[in-house]
Amino acid sequence: MPEPLRKRSLVIAPARLSAIAGGVMLLGLGLCGAGAGIHNSQVASKFVTSGIVGFLGGFLLLIVGIIWLVIAAIIEGSKR
Amino acid sequence: MPFEALGYAGGYLLYRHDRRAGDPVPDDRRWLIIAAAAVGALLGSRILGLLEQAPQLVLHWPDLLLPGGKTIVGGLLGGWLAVEIVKALAGIHTRTGDLFAIPLCLGIAIGRVGCFLAGLPDDTYGTPTSLPWGINFGDGIPRHPTQLYEIVFLLALAWFLHQYAQRPHPPGAVFRIFLAAYLTWRLAIDFLKPQPHIAGMNMIQWACLAGLVILAIGELINRRGLRDA
Numbered sequence: 492m493p494e495p496l497r498k499r500s501l502v503i504a505p506a507r508l509s510a511i512a513g514g515v516m517l518l519g520l521g522l523c524g525a526g527a528g529i530h531n532s533q534v535a536s537k538f539v540t541s542g543i544v545g546f547l548g549g550f551l552l553l554i555v556g557i558i559w560l561v562i563a564a565i566i567e568g569s570k571r
Numbered sequence: 572m573p574f575e576a577l578g579y580a581g582g583y584l585l586y587r588h589d590r591r592a593g594d595p596v597p598d599d600r601r602w603l604i605i606a607a608a609a610v611g612a613l614l615g616s617r618i619l620g621l622l623e624q625a626p627q628l629v630l631h632w633p634d635l636l637l638p639g640g641k642t643i644v645g646g647l648l649g650g651w652l653a654v655e656i657v658k659a660l661a662g663i664h665t666r667t668g669d670l671f672a673i674p675l676c677l678g679i680a681i682g683r684v685g686c687f688l689a690g691l692p693d694d695t696y697g698t699p700t701s702l703p704w705g706i707n708f709g710d711g712i713p714r715h716p717t718q719l720y721e722i723v724f725l726l727a728l729a730w731f732l733h734q735y736a737q738r739p740h741p742p743g744a745v746f747r748i749f750l751a752a753y754l755t756w757r758l759a760i761d762f763l764k765p766q767p768h769i770a771g772m773n774m775i776q777w778a779c780l781a782g783l784v785i786l787a788i789g790e791l792i793n794r795r796g797l798r799d800a
Contacts, residue, residue, distance in 0.1 A: 500599030506606040513609025514579055520617065520641050521575040525689070553610065560606070 501563035509556030512549045519546030574685025582678025586670055595665050595742070604667050607657035608650040615649015616641035623766065623774040643679055644757055644775050647750065648782050668746025669736065675749065676729035680722045687718035697763045715763045721756070728752050751786055754779040 519542045526538030594601060619642045654667065686695040690708040697715025699705070705713025728749065736745050758772075758779040766773040772780070 500597075502599045503602050506599070506602035509606035510602065510609040513606065513613050516613050517609075517616070517641070517646075518576060518579070520613075524641065524693075529692075556606070560603075 501567050502560060505556050505559035505563050509553055509560060512552035512556050515549030515552060516546050517549075519543065519549055574688070575682050578678040578680075578682035578685075581681050582674035585677050586674040589670050589673065594670060596663070596667050600661065600663055601667070603657060603661060604654050604663070607653040608671070611653020611656075612646035612650035615652070616643070616646035618649070619645025619774060619778055622778075642775055642778075643682070644754070644778050644782070647675075647753065648778060651750065651782075666743030666746070668743055668750075672732050672745045672749035673729050673736070676725045676732065679753075680725040680729075683718045683722050683725070687716065687722075694766070695764070698765050717760055717763055720760060724756055724760075725753075728756075747786060747790070751783065754782045754786070758783070 522542030522545060523539050524542075526535045526542060529535040529538060590601075596604070623642060651668075658664075658667065683695075686693045690696065691710060695718050696706075696708050697717040697720075699712045700715050701713070702715075704716065706716045707713055732745055732749060735748065758776050761773055761776045761779075764773070766775070769777070
């Protein structure tokens with residue numbers, strides 16, 4: 492008799508999103524740090540701006556990921 | 572910056588490769604742990620980065636609002652703490668860090684190449700030296716290439732951990748050895764860095780010392796538990 496397919500956990504996708512968001516925020520901080528070390532002010536401001544955009548984007552993703560994660564954990568918990 | 576991204580990517584690819592050999596932690600819980608580690612690393616690296624710059628920030632406090640300024644030690648300790656909290660909340664009792672140890676060695680080593688190429692603005696260079704391998708990072712003073720020392724140390728540590736992981740070992744031991752070795756290394760090598768000192772050591776060294784004390788206490792509790800069982 493074939494083994495029944497195991498249902499994929501609901502928690503994986505939001506946890507992945509949160510992990511990626513954390514990585515994006517770290518890279519955003521890295522971009523800002525790199526910008527601070529560049530003497531050419533035009534290039535430096537581009538680095539810092541893209542770093543801030545990356546950091547804030549990552550922060551938004553993280554908020555979405557954590558809310559999604561909590562909802563997924565509640566749904567999974569209620570199914571057990 | 573490209574080396575930082577390469578470091579994350581290289582570390583993740585190696586982690587995925589190692590995970591194929593077997594992982595006692597199911598997929599959903601593993602991703603929960605990775606998410607906790609990423610967020611904890613972010614917070615830890617930023618908080619310790621700010622604390623390290625505290626003497627300058629006191630003089631020019633608006634810099635507090637500027638992004639940038641991260642530390643690997645803060646990232647490791649923050650990630651470790653966050654994973655332990657999430658494991659306690661989610662009821663995960665298995666050791667989960669072994670798979671991260673060698674990828675972390677590789678990721679940090681790649682990142683350090685970027686630190687070396689960035690030179691003076693990166694704040695990871697060493698104190699002046701008259702040794703023949705001293706590097707001039709742009710200020711005309713030959714300095715200890717502490718980034719290169721760290722790359723050599725991390726590659727040796729990765730090789731040792733790989734050999735150790737092949738033999739039977741207690742769960743979690745690979746990660747604990749990695750953490751103890753890296754924190755001890757940073758405690759020692761940071762004496763060769765011209766960072767502001769507080770009571771004889773810089774903030775990163777104090778954080779390393781705190782991490783080592785916590786590791787030692789955890790190890791003692793662990794051994795006592797095994798002996799009593």
